[in-house]
Each structure stands twice: as C-alpha cells, then as structure tokens.
Amino acid sequence: MKIVDLFWEGISIIKQAISWYKGSGKLLELFLILLVLLLIFSEKNSFERRIAGYTILSIVVLCNPFVAVILKKIALETVYWRTLWILPIGSVSALGMVSVIKKIKKNWMKILLAFGFLMIILKCGSSLFTQDNFEKKENWYKIPxxxxxxxxxxxxxxxxxxxxxxxxxxxxxxxxxxxxxxxxxxxxxxxxxxxxxxxxxxxxxxxxxxxxxxxxxxxxxxxxxxxxxxxxxxxxxxxxxxxxxxxxxxxxxxxxxxxxxxxx
Structure with missing residues (x-):
C-alpha cells in the first residue's frame, strides 16, 4: 500500500474517531480554543505551560494519520477513538479559563467573565435531563x-x-x-x-x-x-x-x- 493511501486511511480513521468522541456537543471545540488561550496567557516554564505542551504533543501523536493506522491494525480496530480519552479536556479547559480571568484586574469583571464561561460551557454541552437519558425500570436491579x-x-x-x-x-x-x-x-x-x-x-x-x-x-x-x-x-x-x-x-x-x- 502506498504512503499516500495510508495517509488518507489514517485521516478517515481520525475523522471517525473524532466524530464518535465529540458526540453532538461543542465541548471539543471549546477545549481547543481554551488550549490556545492557555498557551498564550500562561507564563514560560509554568505548570500551565507544561500541561498545554503535553496536551498538544498528545494531540499531534494521536491524530497522526500513520499512528492511527498502526494502532487500529495492531490492537485497536474498533476502539481507536477511546485513545482520545487521555486528553485532559476538563483540566485544560479549566486552566484556560483561569488563565484568561487572571489577566483581568477588576474583580467585578472577573466575576462577570467567570459567569460568561459557565454559560458557554452549558451552551456547548447537551442537557442531561432528557427523556432519552432516563427510563423507568421494572425493579431495583434495573434489569428485566x-x-x-x-x-x-x-x-x-x-x-x-x-x-x-x-x-x-x-x-x-x-x-x-x-x-x-x-x-x-x-x-x-x-x-x-x-x-x-x-x-x-x-x-x-x-x-x-x-x-x-x-x-x-x-x-x-x-x-x-x-x-x-x-x-x-x-x-x-x-x-x-x-x-x-x-x-x-x-x-x-x-x-x-x-x-x-x-x-x-
């Protein structure tokens, strides 16, 4: 198989993995934006900068088309998308928000910005309280x-x-x-x-x-x-x-x- 063919096969695997991983919400896009902000606003050699570096390195490795092909063929044919679970989305998103808020001097603006971030998170996610997520079971064991x-x-x-x-x-x-x-x-x-x-x-x-x-x-x-x-x-x-x-x-x-x- 040609290298070009392997490359496009890897791209196809990655696109499918991302589709399964992100679901219908927009939290993945929010994470990527906050990762960039964390990289911009964090200080050189700080803990936050190291976390951002680790995350970017993980993305580069996991979303490498050739790595995706290898992982799929050796052991992860049906679960390659789960490798994306190692990305520290929650931690990086929180650090990114804090790094932005820390740059604001006035306390009332910090509170307003924090509230704004909270609203963005709620908007990017999907509601837990939907009819599809809850079902009345027949017994306490929740089995037929x-x-x-x-x-x-x-x-x-x-x-x-x-x-x-x-x-x-x-x-x-x-x-x-x-x-x-x-x-x-x-x-x-x-x-x-x-x-x-x-x-x-x-x-x-x-x-x-x-x-x-x-x-x-x-x-x-x-x-x-x-x-x-x-x-x-x-x-x-x-x-x-x-x-x-x-x-x-x-x-x-x-x-x-x-x-x-x-x-x-």
Missing part, C-alpha cells in the same frame, strides 16, 4: 423481570453456585443479578477473545441459527460441566430438550429452565 425470575428458578434449585448456559440476550444480566450463577458472558463470549474463539463460535452457531442445535448445546454443556440450561420457549420444545437427559425445573413467561440429570 424475566431475568430475575429465570435466575431465581436456578438459585432455588442449586442452593449455591450454579454453572448455566443461557442465551446471549440474558447472560450478562443473569450474572449481574447474582454472582452465584456462572455463565459464559462478556466480550470473551460474544466476540471470542482470550482463546475462547473456537469453542464460543461453536456455541454461538448453535444458539443463533435458524433452529437451535440442541445436540450441539448439550455437547458443550456436558463438556464444560455446566449444570443448567436456559432456553427460550419459542426456540425449543420441552420434550426435545428432556430427551437429551435434561429435566424441566421451572419456567417464566419467555424461558424454560432445565437441569442436566445425566444418562438414566
């Missing part, structure tokens, strides 16, 4: 009641720690509800990280196909020594699951909970 009911069926039967195979859509919630329930969950489960790739892909194909592959799921359950199996009611008939040496121990509105009883 179906998950709680399903987990309670397992906990009542197990009387302690239980190893459970459950569909992806409820696995992480089950674990959040009770640490006594062990499930394959998280990014290792969903994306196949940390050496799980082959086995997890095998399991996910069984869960997510047009039809649930009960034989494959039972095979994995027994190979991993999992005791309980949670199946969506619309994915498998009770009789078909019980034919694989499982016993139905409880149900919720959407899920059936089975326990492996072994070959009789």
């Amino acid at each position: 009641n179906e998950v709680i009911k399903t987990a309670d069926v397992i906990l009542k039967d197990s009387k302690g720690t239980a190893k459970v195979l459950a569909p992806e859509e409820i696995s992480t919630w089950i674990r959040e509800y009770s640490a006594d329930i062990i499930v394959p969950y998280g990014r290792g489960y969903i994306y196949g990280y940390d050496g799980w790739s082959g086995a997890i892909e095998y399991l996910r194909e069984a869960w997510n196909g047009e039809y649930v592959d009960l034989g494959r799921i039972a095979e994995i359950e027994q190979a991993w020594n999992y005791e309980y199996l949670v199946m969506a009611k619309d994915k498998a008939e009770v009789g078909n699951v019980e034919a694989l040496s499982y016993r139905l121990i409880g149900s919720t509105e959407k899920y059936n909970v089975f326990k492996y009883i072994g070959e009789e």
Whole structure:
C-alpha cells in the first residue's frame, strides 16, 4: 500500500474517531480554543505551560494519520477513538479559563467573565435531563423481570453456585443479578477473545441459527460441566430438550429452565 493511501486511511480513521468522541456537543471545540488561550496567557516554564505542551504533543501523536493506522491494525480496530480519552479536556479547559480571568484586574469583571464561561460551557454541552437519558425500570436491579425470575428458578434449585448456559440476550444480566450463577458472558463470549474463539463460535452457531442445535448445546454443556440450561420457549420444545437427559425445573413467561440429570 502506498504512503499516500495510508495517509488518507489514517485521516478517515481520525475523522471517525473524532466524530464518535465529540458526540453532538461543542465541548471539543471549546477545549481547543481554551488550549490556545492557555498557551498564550500562561507564563514560560509554568505548570500551565507544561500541561498545554503535553496536551498538544498528545494531540499531534494521536491524530497522526500513520499512528492511527498502526494502532487500529495492531490492537485497536474498533476502539481507536477511546485513545482520545487521555486528553485532559476538563483540566485544560479549566486552566484556560483561569488563565484568561487572571489577566483581568477588576474583580467585578472577573466575576462577570467567570459567569460568561459557565454559560458557554452549558451552551456547548447537551442537557442531561432528557427523556432519552432516563427510563423507568421494572425493579431495583434495573434489569428485566424475566431475568430475575429465570435466575431465581436456578438459585432455588442449586442452593449455591450454579454453572448455566443461557442465551446471549440474558447472560450478562443473569450474572449481574447474582454472582452465584456462572455463565459464559462478556466480550470473551460474544466476540471470542482470550482463546475462547473456537469453542464460543461453536456455541454461538448453535444458539443463533435458524433452529437451535440442541445436540450441539448439550455437547458443550456436558463438556464444560455446566449444570443448567436456559432456553427460550419459542426456540425449543420441552420434550426435545428432556430427551437429551435434561429435566424441566421451572419456567417464566419467555424461558424454560432445565437441569442436566445425566444418562438414566
């Protein structure tokens, strides 16, 4: 690949990263303006000047097209934009405002300018109190009641720690509800990280196909020594699951909970 192609690929990566990072507000633009003001008004060799220098250096490195390409390819393909989190936006913005205010001699003008900066911050950001940011949950755990009911069926039967195979859509919630329930969950489960790739892909194909592959799921359950199996009611008939040496121990509105009883 030509250097020019790498350069433009890096520019594309950076533009996407900045778009994700800044969101819909204008705080990033405000930060850049205040960074320039901090550089102008801070004294040579001062703490403020060093902070400004560090920040500018970080921007130059992180927003270098060739660095962006390298970081994306070696480890950060989907999360490169998070490297921008290391920029001290809050600290630099505050220092920039203070550096400007310190240049004002009259106290009443300092107060007025501080109030003006506050209004600018509010204007550049977005309101926290919107309908999209708040939602009335069904319970104190802030997870679906179906998950709680399903987990309670397992906990009542197990009387302690239980190893459970459950569909992806409820696995992480089950674990959040009770640490006594062990499930394959998280990014290792969903994306196949940390050496799980082959086995997890095998399991996910069984869960997510047009039809649930009960034989494959039972095979994995027994190979991993999992005791309980949670199946969506619309994915498998009770009789078909019980034919694989499982016993139905409880149900919720959407899920059936089975326990492996072994070959009789």
